Amino acid sequence: MLAQSVTNAFEGGLARLDHIVIAVYLASMMTMGVLIARQQKSTDDFFVGGRNLPAWAVGISMLASLLSTITYLGMPGEMFRTGVAFLTRQLGVPLVLIVIWFLWIPFFMRLRLTSAYEYLERRFDYPTRALAAVFCLLLLFGWIAVVVLTASRAMVEISQLDLPWFFGTNHVDEALAMFHPDADMHALIISIGLFSVLYTTLGGIRAVVWTDVIQFVILIGGALFTMCFIAATTGSGIGEWMAASNEYEFRESVEWYSFDIGNRSTVMFISIGMFFWFVCTHGANQVALQRYFSVKNIWAARKTYLVSAIASFGLGIILAGVGISLMYFLTTHDMPAKEEIYSTVQKTRYAGQDKLFPQFIRLYLPDGMRGLVVAALFAAAMSTIDSGANSASTILTVDFFRHRRGVDGDKSQELRFARQLTASMGLIVVAATMFLYHISKGTDIISLCQKGFNCFLGPLGAVFVLGMFSPYATGRCVIPAMLVGEAVGIATSYSSEFFDRDFSTHLVVPTAWLATIVACHAFALLPMAGRPTEEQKLWMWNPVVSGRNPSTASE
Secondary structure (H helix, E strand, C coil): CHHHHHHHHHHHCCCHHHHHHHHHHHHHHHHHHHHHHCCCCCHHHHHHHHHCCCHHHHHHHHHHHHHHHHHHHHHHHHHHHHHHHHHHHHHHHHHHHHHHHHHHHHHHHCCCCCCCCHHHHHHCCHHHHHHHHHHHHHHHHHHHHHHHHHHHHHHHHHHCCCHHHHHCCCCCCHHHHCCHHHHHHHHHHHHHHHHHHHHHHHHHHHHHHHHHHHHHHHHHHHHHHHHHHHHHHHCCCHHHHHHHHHHCCCCCCCCCCCCCCCCCCCHHHHHHHHHHHHHHHHHHCHHHHHHHHCCCCHHHHHHHHHHHHHHHHHHHHHHHHHHHHHHHHHHHCCCHHHHHHHHCCCCCCCHHHHHHHHHHHHHHCCCCHHHHHHHHHHHHHHHHHHHHHHHHHHHHHHHHHHHHHCCCCCHHHHHHHHHHHHHHHHHHHHHHHHHHHHHCCCCCHHHHHHHHCHHHHHHHHHHHHHHHHCCCCCHHHHHHHHHHHHHHHHHHHCHHHHHCCCCCHHHHHHHHHHHHHHHHHHHCCCHHHCCCCHHHHCCCHHHHHHCCCCCCCCC
């Protein structure tokens, strides 16, 4: 079976059985979107599922949405760089749990929001709300583009579609010849982007949540099968894999601490970076907060996060297992990425790492199971795209369209508008991914994350912290502070291009966050900044959570 699988992979990528498995998966997702669409009556159903979705399902959906192909393909590759020490990024999880459980969830659940940025108008003013909404839209589109790109790269490596024949192989018009090297990528980017947005347009957040649950199961199944297959094929186990990881001669050593800001392999920087990423994401990103808004109360929201955190930890362990099993497999089998990895070991990151998992799928998995893992890659990408598209549509509808028309507008018209917006996201996603693909060839997954979207997260997280805890913050000082923080985020993300100096990718979010906080308090010293009114101060953390703000919902 192994020999036949390898033969099929070299000859055409995917076998007939693989195509059947993928087709069944895609048809199931579309059917679910159609069935759920029949139950929708308003944008409240479309955006927050009537605020009564099961907490466990929403927690799984949150994880599936936030991790996607970036983690599914990036983590096994990262194991080649740092080995098992890569799991030290989990050390900050207890602190993250404290912040989200005791600070963020009680606060946001009492506000009864649809878009998180409604809060910023109450605490500051509408320009602050609009700017934060724009930052989140840029983050979402960059995030989705990176996810679609990583999924398309992997599936091109696996499927070997060879689509340049579409343009003609014997007599090629010069105007079309330029498309030949990229035909497979273009076709997959279009397919993944448009299909994912299609069923999201139909079913809204309810379709997103339930399809994410199915997609998470497929993700876990694909990863577990990969490890089982390697164990059975090589007659090895976790002990041999760990030994191979420790003996891997090109692995980067991981230090507990270092004050070299260009070193991205220290436990200290990894822990700080992951802490700020999770705290800012769960406290400012519409994708995460919209999940909390779709459950009925504070306890359900806490259960949502707990399920997401436990599932995230489990998936991280499983993907780390995939990484060290692939590392062991590489020592006993030849793969095209092997030479690329060995020839570029001097680099901090190298694209060959990210190719290894897809190449293993194409060359060694049996027919049918190869299709299942490809479906898992589809699932990882689609769980992000559907969530991002739905959240972007929520922001555009609630923060801009509804703000202009008022909350008492025609609900059926607003639902139609929301669906039209979501559908249009498909075209934006495809265009953004095409652009990113052509300017980032040769860039690895982890670096793409910082340059594509994480540079917006620090200022976005900081503005909510300022609103909740700073008695000096006003709209007049928050807006320029966000712009300063964003300038820092871009400068650190592109430090090698701007300053010819590396800056740890783990420090981009915390540095931009800190710059925004410091800049805001510096601007607050100026007379033009003013001071918050007593009404605005009622929207800070303590008045909201203690119930002293009469406008907030009580539990």
